[in-house]
Amino acid sequence: MNRTWKCLFLSFGFSIAHVASAQIPTLASCTRSANLLACVDADGNAYSVNTVGNTLYLRGFEKEGRRYWAQTNSRFGQLTFFTGVASNGEAWVGYTRRVGWTTINRFSSSGGSSAKFTCSRLTGC
Template identity: 30%
Template structure:
């Protein structure tokens, strides 16, 4: 679930005009601060986006790099506990997508989602 939270944070930070974080910088590099005082640096280069985060309450850091090729996004990260995780997302259109990978506890996961929810 920590990995899912990171993906959610990545999505929130990357969203244009995200309500969850105040970002400054250019389209290629931004520094963001959320309502809890956590900070993120977002670096975009072509199809690759790297996010480095810092939790102001715990002092922990995390990072993730997402690469997109066609309808497939591969994300590799290091959680705040120092453990690696990965996820591959395939988008099939109309809200249909599959997600699979290994979380920061070493547990494999696989989900298929439609516009109506995920299994």
């Protein structure tokens, strides 16, 4: 479960930071408008990202767990806070802080998962 959350968090972080990379056909099939990106991957998972100012609204469906989820990210300079909830009642909170080319990430969920990890553009996570 911990690895799943870390991968989910990273996939959204990278898709938000690099929207163009989410449109690579081998990763997901995406449709894009001025403020909205909607994608479906090869496994049947779906998500959308809507941008309103410094706030991102994420919505999705996780096929394996058969659950819907929603997450809101609010950016304040180099710091981004996020909160989310899933249809099975699980909730999560966390933040990402950018320091140069590095991000410091922390999250925890009501399901008992938590993690703190650092990612770099040069060395990865």
